[in-house]
Amino acid sequence: xxxxGAVPGLLALAVSxxxxxxxxxxxxxxxxxxxxxxxxxxxxxxAGLLRLAAEPTWTSLGTAAAIVALRRLIGAGLRAGxxxxxxxxxxxxxxxxxxx
Amino acid sequence: xxxxxADVVGVLVTVVEACGAAVILIGAVWAFVRFVWVxxxxxxxxxxxxxxxxxxxxxxxxxxxxxxxxxxxxxxxxSFRELGQLAAVAAIRTALNYFLSRxxxxxxxxxxxxxxxxxxxxxxxxxxxxxx
Numbered sequence: 001x002x003x004x005g006a007v008p009g010l011l012a013l014a015v016s017x018x019x020x021x022x023x024x025x026x027x028x029x030x031x032x033x034x035x036x037x038x039x040x041x042x043x044x045x046x047a048g049l050l051r052l053a054a055e056p057t058w059t060s061l062g063t064a065a066a067i068v069a070l071r072r073l074i075g076a077g078l079r080a081g082x083x084x085x086x087x088x089x090x091x092x093x094x095x096x097x098x099x100x
Numbered sequence: 101x102x103x104x105x106a107d108v109v110g111v112l113v114t115v116v117e118a119c120g121a122a123v124i125l126i127g128a129v130w131a132f133v134r135f136v137w138v139x140x141x142x143x144x145x146x147x148x149x150x151x152x153x154x155x156x157x158x159x160x161x162x163x164x165x166x167x168x169x170x171x172x173x174x175x176x177x178x179s180f181r182e183l184g185q186l187a188a189v190a191a192i193r194t195a196l197n198y199f200l201s202r203x204x205x206x207x208x209x210x211x212x213x214x215x216x217x218x219x220x221x222x223x224x225x226x227x228x229x230x231x232x
Contacts, residue, residue, distance in 0.1 A: 008121050015128045022135040026148065029139035035148055039135055042155050046128035049159060049196070052189070053121045053166060061192050068199055075203070 012050035019043030034078050041071050106176045113169045120165030127158020149211055156204045163197045 023040030027033060048064035134151040141147075170190040174183075 011121070011125055015125070018128065018132040022132050022139075025136050025139035029142055030144065030148070038152065039148065042152055043128055043132065046124055046131075046155070046159055049124050049162060049166070050121055050128075052193070053117055053124075058188075061188060064196065065192055068196055071203070072199060075206075 008050045008053045012047045015043060015047040015050060019047060034074075037074065038071075041067060041074070045071070109172055109176045113172045116165055116169040116172060120162045120169065123158060123165060124162035127155055127162065131155035131158070146214065149207060153204060153207055153211070156200055156207070160197055160200045160204070163193050163200065167193050167197070 019040050019042075022043055023036045026039040027036035030036070045064070045067050048060065048067050051060045052064055131151055131154065134154075135148070138147045138151060167190065170186060170193065173186055
């Protein structure tokens, strides 16, 4: 089922490299590992989709699905942690209530 | 006649798939440039969210192109084995698209919460109407 040849695979490799660089830059700039991880996973997902276009093998399918699942999991975990921190700080709660 | 149809569909699939790959690649490279730019300028963590939103939209668009090529392929699926693989690819792409659009909606909500007043987004109406 390959119609585009090996080009998307090479592009996917390049985008993976870009993902690593962007994640490092984000980590260095904000010093927030969660944000850097989100940036890294975003670009890795792009690489996975390109690889899916190149050669839809079971491995690449599994990789793309695993990245999305990981993103959902990490996002949910971070939101839960953020909510706990917010309820621990009364000022944040008041701000939230006024926003609602 | 059948071979002609298969040839035409094959060309169409290649063209549509190349379009999808191009959209994803452009989105990734553009987002990378913006990420580095924001990081170098020390825009803070808030500056990263709009870039991620845009990248998510690019990825969703590319996925839809790829889904279109999957639909085209079902027109001339030759064997059961290929059909099964095609079904798995299409299912994963549809699931990816669904989760991606949910993530985009959630991040947009967070941005609106942080800025206070909900900023009207021109793409939101179109996106809501396109729920997979």
